[in-house]
Amino acid sequence: MNRSDALAEAFLAELSVTDDSHPNTYHAISDVARDVLTVEKNDPAWSAARVLRRLSDPDRILSFRVTWEDDNGDVRVNRGWRVQGSNAIGPYKGGLRFHPSVNEDVLRFLAFEQCFKNALTGLPLGGAKGGANLDPRGLSEREIMRFCQAFMAQLEPFVGPDQDVPAGDINVGAREIGYLFGAWRQRRGLYQGSLTGKGLSYGGSEMRIEATGFGLVYFVQAALAEQGHDIKGKRVAISGKGNVATHAALKATEEGARVISLSDTSGTLVAPDGMSPDLIRWVQERKARGEDLSDPPKSDAAQFREGEVPWDLEPDIALPCATQNELDASMARTLIDGQVEMVAEGANMPLTSDAARVLRHAHVVHLPGKAANAGGVAVSGLEMSQMSQRRFASAEDVDASLRSIMADIHARVSEEGRGTGEIDYVRGANLAGYRRLAKAISAQGIL
Ligand code: NDP
Numbered sequence: 001m002n003r004s005d006a007l008a009e010a011f012l013a014e015l016s017v018t019d020d021s022h023p024n025t026y027h028a029i030s031d032v033a034r035d036v037l038t039v040e041k042n043d044p045a046w047s048a049a050r051v052l053r054r055l056s057d058p059d060r061i062l063s064f065r066v067t068w069e070d071d072n073g074d075v076r077v078n079r080g081w082r083v084q085g086s087n088a089i090g091p092y093k094g095g096l097r098f099h100p101s102v103n104e105d106v107l108r109f110l111a112f113e114q115c116f117k118n119a120l121t122g123l124p125l126g127g128a129k130g131g132a133n134l135d136p137r138g139l140s141e142r143e144i145m146r147f148c149q150a151f152m153a154q155l156e157p158f159v160g161p162d163q164d165v166p167a168g169d170i171n172v173g174a175r176e177i178g179y180l181f182g183a184w185r186q187r188r189g190l191y192q193g194s195l196t197g198k199g200l201s202y203g204g205s206e207m208r209i210e211a212t213g214f215g216l217v218y219f220v221q222a223a224l225a226e227q228g229h230d231i232k233g234k235r236v237a238i239s240g241k242g243n244v245a246t247h248a249a250l251k252a253t254e255e256g257a258r259v260i261s262l263s264d265t266s267g268t269l270v271a272p273d274g275m276s277p278d279l280i281r282w283v284q285e286r287k288a289r290g291e292d293l294s295d296p297p298k299s300d301a302a303q304f305r306e307g308e309v310p311w312d313l314e315p316d317i318a319l320p321c322a323t324q325n326e327l328d329a330s331m332a333r334t335l336i337d338g339q340v341e342m343v344a345e346g347a348n349m350p351l352t353s354d355a356a357r358v359l360r361h362a363h364v365v366h367l368p369g370k371a372a373n374a375g376g377v378a379v380s381g382l383e384m385s386q387m388s389q390r391r392f393a394s395a396e397d398v399d400a401s402l403r404s405i406m407a408d409i410h411a412r413v414s415e416e417g418r419g420t421g422e423i424d425y426v427r428g429a430n431l432a433g434y435r436r437l438a439k440a441i442s443a444q445g446i447l
Contacts, residue, residue, distance in 0.1 A: 003038060004034050004035070004037060004038050005034060007033070007037040007038060007041065008030060008033040008034045008037055011033050011037055011052070011053070012026070012029070012030055012033060014053070015029065015056055015057075016057075017029070017056075017105075017108070021105075022104075022105040022108060022109075023105065024105050024106055024108075024109035024324060024325075024349070025105050025108040025109040025112065027109065027349070027352075027353055028109040028112050028113055028349060029056050029112060030353075031353065031356070031426070031430070032052070032112075032116065032430045032434070033052060035426070035427045035430040035431060035434075036052060036430055036431060036434040037052065039431060039434065039435075040052055040434075040438070043438070045442045046438045046442050048442075049438070049441055049442040049446070051434070051437065051438045051441050051442060052434070054086075054441060055085070055086060055112065055115060055437060055441075056112070058083050058084060058085045058086075058108060058111055058112070059084045059085065059086060059087065059092075060083075060084050061081065061082075061083050061084075061104065061107075061108070062081060062082040062083075062084070062130075062155070062158060063079065063080075063081050063104070064079070064080050064081070064154040064155070065077060065078075065079065065080075065154070066078045066079070066080045066132055066134075066147065066150045066151050066154060067150060068143075068146045068147050068149075068150040069146060070139075070143055070146075071140055071142060071143055078132050078133055078134045078147075079132065079133050080130070080131070080132040080151050080154055080155065081102070081104060081107050081130055081131065081132070082107075082128060082129075082130035082155055082158060082164070082166075083104070083107045083108050083110075083111040083128060083129050083130060084111070084126075084128045084158075084164060085111035085112055085114060085115045085126065085127035085128055085129070086115045086126050086127055086437065086441070087126035087164075088126065088437060088440040088441045088444060089118070089119060089124055089125065089126055089436065089437065089440045090118070090123070090124035090125040090126045091124075091125070091126055091160075091161070091162050091163055091164060091165055092126045092127065092128035092163070092164035092165070093114070093118055093125040093126055093127065093128060093164070093165050093166075093167070093196075093377060093380065093381075094110065094111060094114040094118075094127055094128040094129040094130070094166065094167070094377070095110075095129060095130075095131075095166065095167045095168055095169030095172065096129075096130045096131045096132075096166045096167070096168065096169055096172045096176075096180070097110075097129070097130075097131035097132075097169040097170045097171065097172060098131055098132050098134040098136050098147075098170070098171040098172055098176070099131070099133070099134070099135070099170050099171055100133055100134070100135040101133075102131045102132060102133045102134075103133065106324070107129045107130060107131060109324070109349065110129035110169075110348055111127055111128050111129040112127070113127075113348055113349065113369070113370050114127035114128060114129055114377070115127030115433070115437060116370045116429065116430065116433030116434065116437070117369070117370040117371070117373075117374045117377060117433065118374075118377055118381075119432075119433040119434075119436040119437050120370060120371055120374055120409050120412065120413065120429060120432055120433045120436075121374050121377060121378045121381060121405060121409065122405070122408060122409075122412075123378060123381035123405075124381075125377060125380075125381050128164055128166070129169075130155070130166060131169065131172070132147075132151060134147060134171075136171050137290055138290075141175075144175065144176065144179065145179045148176055148179035148180045148183060149179060149182075149183045151180065152179075152180050152183035152184050152187070153183065153187070156183070156184055156187045156188060159184055159194050159195070160188070160192065160194055161192045161193045161194055161384065161387070161388065165193065165194060165195060165196060165380070165384060166180070166195050166196075167195060167196040167197045167376070167377070167380050168197045168243075170242065170323070173197075173209075173243065174197060174198075174199055174204075174209065177195055177196075177197040177198055177199075178198070178199055178202075180195055181194065181195045181198055181202065191203075192387070192388075193383065193384050193387030193388060196208065196380035196383045196384060197209070197380065197383075198383070198387075203383075203386075203387045204383060205379055205380075205382055205383035205386055205392070205393070205398055206392070206393065206394060206395035206398045207379055207395055207398040207399055207402060208376070208379045208380065208383055209243065209247070210247045210250075210251075211247075211375045211376045211378065211379035211380075211398075211402055212243065212244045212247065212248075212346065212373050212375050212376030213243065213244045213245065213246065213247025213248035213249070213250070213251060213321070213346065213375075214247055214248070214251045214375060214399070214402060215372075215373065215374065215375015215376065215378065215379075215402055215405075215406050216244065216248045216251075216319065216321075216344060216346045216372050216373055216375065217231070217248055217251040217252050217255060218251075218375065218402065218403050218406040218407070219344065219367060219371065219372045219375070219406045219409065219410055220252075220317065220319075220342065220344045220367065220372070221255065222406060222407055222410035223342065223344070223365060223367055223410065223414075223425070224342070226410075226414060226423065227365075230256075231252065231255050231256060231257045231317075232255065232256035232257065233256060233257070233258070234257045234258070234315075234316040234317050235257075235258050235260050235274075235313075235314070235315045235316045235317070236249075236252050236257045236258065236259050236260065236315055236316070236317045236318075236319060237260055237261045237310040237311065237313050237315035237317070237318050237319070238252075238259060238261055238262050238263075238310070238319045238321055238346075239261070239262075239263045239268075239309065239310055239311075239319070239320050239321055239322045239326060239327075239347075239350075240262065240263060240264070240320075240321035240322035240323070240346070240347065241262045241263060241264045241269075241283050241284075241286070241287050241293060242287060242321070242322070244321040244346040244347065244373065244376075245262055245263075245319075245321035245322065245346060246262065246280055246283055246284050246287070248319055248321055248346055249262060249275060249280045249283075250277060250280050252319075253274065253275060253276075253277060253280065254277075257274075257317070258273065258274030259271070259274055259275045259280070260272060260274060260275075260310070260313050260315060261310035261313055261315075262275070262280070262283050262293065263293070263308075263309065263310055263322065264287075264292055264293060264322075266292040266293070266294075266306065266307070267292070267293065267294070267304055267305050267306040267307050267308055268293075268304070268305045268308045268309060268310045269283065269293040269296055269302055269303070269304050269305075270302060270303050270304075270305055270310070270313065271300060271301065271302040271303075272301070272313075273301060275300070275302065276300060278297075278300075279296065279297065279300045279302060282296065282297060292304075294306070309326075309331065311327065311331045311334050311335050311338075312334050312338065313338070314338030314339065314340075315335070315338065315340060316339075316340065316341050316342070317340070317341065317342045317343075317344065318335055318340055318342070318343045318344075319343075319344055319345075319346050320343070320345055320346065320347055320350035320351065321346030321347050321350075322347055322350065323347055323350065324347065324348060324349045324350060325349065325350070325351075325352050326347065326350045327343075327350050327351050327352070327355050328352045328354065328355050329352065329354035329355050329357070329358045331355065332351070332354075332355040332356075332358040332359050333358055335359075335364070336358070336359070336362045336364060340364055341364065341365065342364065342365040342366075342367065343359055343364060343365070343366050343367070344366075344367035344372045345367060345368055345369035345372050345373060346369070346372070346373050347369060347373070348369045348370075348373065349369060350369070351366075356426065360424075360426075363422065365422070365423075365425065366425060366426055367425050368425060368426045368429050368430075370429050370430075370433060371409050371410070371413045371425065371428075371429040374405075374406075374409055375402055375405070375406055378401075378402060378405045378406075379398060379401075379402055382398060382401060412428075412432040413425055413428040413429045413432050414428055415428070415432075416428035416429075416431040416432045416435075417429070417431070
């Protein structure tokens with residue numbers, strides 16, 4: 001066992017979370033621990049401050065009942081949470097997810113990752129994540145509104161522009177943010193930037209909706225440029241059909257790549273010659289209506305493959321943009337057999353630890369989500385500044401800022417990850433995020 005593995009093992013044995021009790025949190029912390037503990041050990045101030053130990057335990061976990069009434073007048077009960085990871089470098093910031101799979105473990109891992117991601121942006125943003133174990137499929141517009149109001153009735157005291165600023169995530173888009181913001185504003189009696197992802201008519205930023213997917217492509221372009229390559233003509237396989245997946249597809253297509261797939265839980269839409277922007281917009285419409293991707297328009301020569309994932313399509317670049325742990329070791333081997341050059345994470349932690357290990361051994365460039373999908377939170381940071389200044393930037397200006405932030409993140413991460421050979425982006429992202437957090441946490445005393 002090498003030194004970093006030995007340090008990580010001793011460190012993990014001390015945590016209250018285990019692989020059995022909190023598999024996602026344990027996975028996220030152990031991956032970071034292997035990269036950063038040797039650096040922490042070598043810095044007396046960071047080591048004495050026990051920076052990673054503190055980051056591994058969120059500042060607080062809020063857990064609450066959400067009681068609401070459905071259209072039949074029946075009382076429904078869900079559980080909501082907000083995990084506030086760290087506010088050492090800025091107000092807590094991170095999305096809300098409404099999905100039946102949401103539990104404390106999922107939100108703890110997401111909040112932990114968010115602390116590092118937000119540190120990488122260079123903006124003053126702490127890390128948090130929240131949500132509820134709600135299955136919104138089949139709910140009416142009014143039911144969604146009542147649920148959002150009931151959720152915010154519980155969370156309102158803990159949210160505010162200098163306190164905690166939630167945003168969207170899976171199944172929380174512009175509509176839900178509107179209801180959540182309205183409920184917060186009414187309860188608090190203040191018009192402030194308490195959430196991001198707001199509509200343009202009430203304090204939102206241009207480009208926030210597109211930012212994660214567009215930023216992912218900008219990050220991929222920066223990594224390709226590092227190798228003297230270009231995205232033009234590359235075959236790009238994307239999983240997911242939501243906000244991140246479809247905006248990455250639109251931007252990659254615009255930049256000259258051939259997007260050969262999008263997918264959902266029922267199967268994969270395959271377009272061997274590349275998707276047209278119209279086909280990608282058709283996917284967005286299906287998603288908005290809660291429909292799957294069967295029966296694509298005939299004109300696009302696309303096929304729906306029920307129950308399949310897109311990783312056997314021999315892409316040059318793979319963009320997993322659906323959810324955590326969606327790509328396992330055998331799928332990683334399939335990608336390698338198909339000569340994949342780069343895997344860039346649009347989703348948070350879409351690769352299992354084993355899949356990441358398989359890619360590393362095969363020397364496939366692996367761009368981790370905490371760097372590659374940071375564009376969304378970066379534009380949220382810009383939305384917070386615009387809202388407090390009451391001055392709003394044009395789409396062109398926000399897009400230019402997004403490009404420049406993604407280029408800066410790439411520069412920071414590649415500098416940290418540059419060893420003697422190829423760049424290790426996973427290690428680079430962990431170290432660059434950690435250093436910023438460690439400086440702030442060790443400077444602020446024992447808290
Ligand atoms: P959306 O709710 O817009 O879309 C998620 C889509 O993924 C759904 O259509 C769902 O399909 C599909 N999906 C879920 N599981 C699978 C699976 N195993 N295989 C294929 N498709 C699947 O979510 P977002 O696009 O906002 O988020 C996607 C990921 O990106 C998440 O990990 C999120 O945390 C991350 N992310 C999002 C950011 C944002 O700004 N929105 C920012 C940074 C990261 P179905 O319709 O069948 O349920």
